[in-house]
Amino acid sequence: MTNYAIILAAGKGTRMKSVLPKVLHKVAGISMLEHVFRSVAAIAPEKTVTVVGHKAELVEQVLAGQTEFVRQTEQLGTGHAVMMAEPVLEGLEGQTLVIAGDTPLITGESLKNLINFHVNHKNVATILTAEAENPFGYGRIVRNQHEEVLKIVEQKDASDFEKQIKEINTGTYVFDNARLFEALKNINTNNAQGEYYITDVISIFRENGEKVGAYTLKDFDESLGVNDRIALATAEGIMHRRINQAHMLNGVSFVNPEGTYIDVDVEIEPEVQIEANVTLKGKTKIGAGSILTNGTYIVDSIIGEQTVITNSIIEESTVADGVTVGPYAHVRPNSHLAKNVHVGNFVEVKGSSIGENTKAGHLTYIGNSEVGANVNFGAGTITVNYDGQHKFKTVIGNNVFVGSNSTIIAPVELGDNSLVGAGSTITKDVPADAIAIGRGRQINKDEYAKRLPHHPDNK
Numbered sequence: 001m002t003n004y005a006i007i008l009a010a011g012k013g014t015r016m017k018s019v020l021p022k023v024l025h026k027v028a029g030i031s032m033l034e035h036v037f038r039s040v041a042a043i044a045p046e047k048t049v050t051v052v053g054h055k056a057e058l059v060e061q062v063l064a065g066q067t068e069f070v071r072q073t074e075q076l077g078t079g080h081a082v083m084m085a086e087p088v089l090e091g092l093e094g095q096t097l098v099i100a101g102d103t104p105l106i107t108g109e110s111l112k113n114l115i116n117f118h119v120n121h122k123n124v125a126t127i128l129t130a131e132a133e134n135p136f137g138y139g140r141i142v143r144n145q146h147e148e149v150l151k152i153v154e155q156k157d158a159s160d161f162e163k164q165i166k167e168i169n170t171g172t173y174v175f176d177n178a179r180l181f182e183a184l185k186n187i188n189t190n191n192a193q194g195e196y197y198i199t200d201v202i203s204i205f206r207e208n209g210e211k212v213g214a215y216t217l218k219d220f221d222e223s224l225g226v227n228d229r230i231a232l233a234t235a236e237g238i239m240h241r242r243i244n245q246a247h248m249l250n251g252v253s254f255v256n257p258e259g260t261y262i263d264v265d266v267e268i269e270p271e272v273q274i275e276a277n278v279t280l281k282g283k284t285k286i287g288a289g290s291i292l293t294n295g296t297y298i299v300d301s302i303i304g305e306q307t308v309i310t311n312s313i314i315e316e317s318t319v320a321d322g323v324t325v326g327p328y329a330h331v332r333p334n335s336h337l338a339k340n341v342h343v344g345n346f347v348e349v350k351g352s353s354i355g356e357n358t359k360a361g362h363l364t365y366i367g368n369s370e371v372g373a374n375v376n377f378g379a380g381t382i383t384v385n386y387d388g389q390h391k392f393k394t395v396i397g398n399n400v401f402v403g404s405n406s407t408i409i410a411p412v413e414l415g416d417n418s419l420v421g422a423g424s425t426i427t428k429d430v431p432a433d434a435i436a437i438g439r440g441r442q443i444n445k446d447e448y449a450k451r452l453p454h455h456p457d458n459k
Helices: 032-043 056-062 078-083 108-120 177-184 199-207 229-249
Strands: 003-009 047-052 068-071 095-100 125-131 140-143 149-153 167-176 212-216 279-281 297-299 313-315 342-345 348-350 359-362 365-367 369-371 382-384 394-396 407-409 412-414
Touching (some): 003 032, 032 108, 047 056, 078 177, 095 108, 108 167, 407 412
Parallel strands (some): 003 095, 047 068, 125 212, 279 297, 348 365
Antiparallel strands (some): 095 167, 125 167, 140 167
């Protein structure tokens, strides 16, 4: 049988107190909607329909080209939202998953199990349920002696006996596709909210004597729907534990997993050591055997093997094998550090490529530069790449030695094997094998300091 999916993503989410549609709030680096979409992909749906409404254009941008969209211009309940998908799915044979876009913790494995349960039990509808320690506020699942679902009772309508039931409705369902849309034609708004409820479809099936079942999640956490910032933070915490545990099982060592933030799309090879307060975001990749010390922040970067990143920031850059960075270094976007480069204390690199074995030990700025191999930057070296209007490039050859406290004003080129004397200001190209000295001659004026305010004789 063929699978289809409907993702409900039309709501505003007023309790989030946000200008952003609820489903676009992020958990572990990607939106809740993307989490749901990825999990839904596990059932390999032939068609996926995403129902959008509030700020539809923003929502559509996130899944552009990956799903069909239908618009719910008025938010009249879950049943009404599903009705919007009828033009895309009507007349098709198979089963349709209906899931909310604000359930980021649901896994693809659970959705596959749900589908299989539905098919194997020949249900017209199957509800995804969970066992809650405290079911207050949830709709309860009422079953008969054959484990078939009789009804879903909301908290406000539940009897004292029904309130004791711990099996709750998660808001995720599988339906026979054709019967779903037939039943939707018979639901109404005769309820306290004046909305069309998808749960009314369950009642219609039962009245017709059709088989309705329920599949219970193994992990209650997967059922979490995010309606406010508190639930969002809860989802973040659960997702991060999942992510960190998965990395540990793959051979990554954590000093303090609770104090480590890793986005869902980060890739880490085995034998990496991660200390506390490390943040890895975006599409970052960390090579085998690397060490990331306390306070390191890396986003959208590729880090090679056997690197050591010490309390430093790396953004949108590539770092080759054997590189050491930090402490307190900042590698800014569009930089590339080749093998065995050392970028040390309070060094900043921006939009530059640095060749193998080059070292900038401390207090150096390298911007918009192309630097060769085996270059040494003395402390306090600055490449001056901006004149207030335009950025200029500095080119430094192989085996160049730049003395401390030098200023290299781009555009300029330092040839292979050249040397820049300490304290120089370089404004012209330096040929290969040459020494460049760009500083005034020292003059000492004897006894002159005695005239100045700082001198003890004048205090």
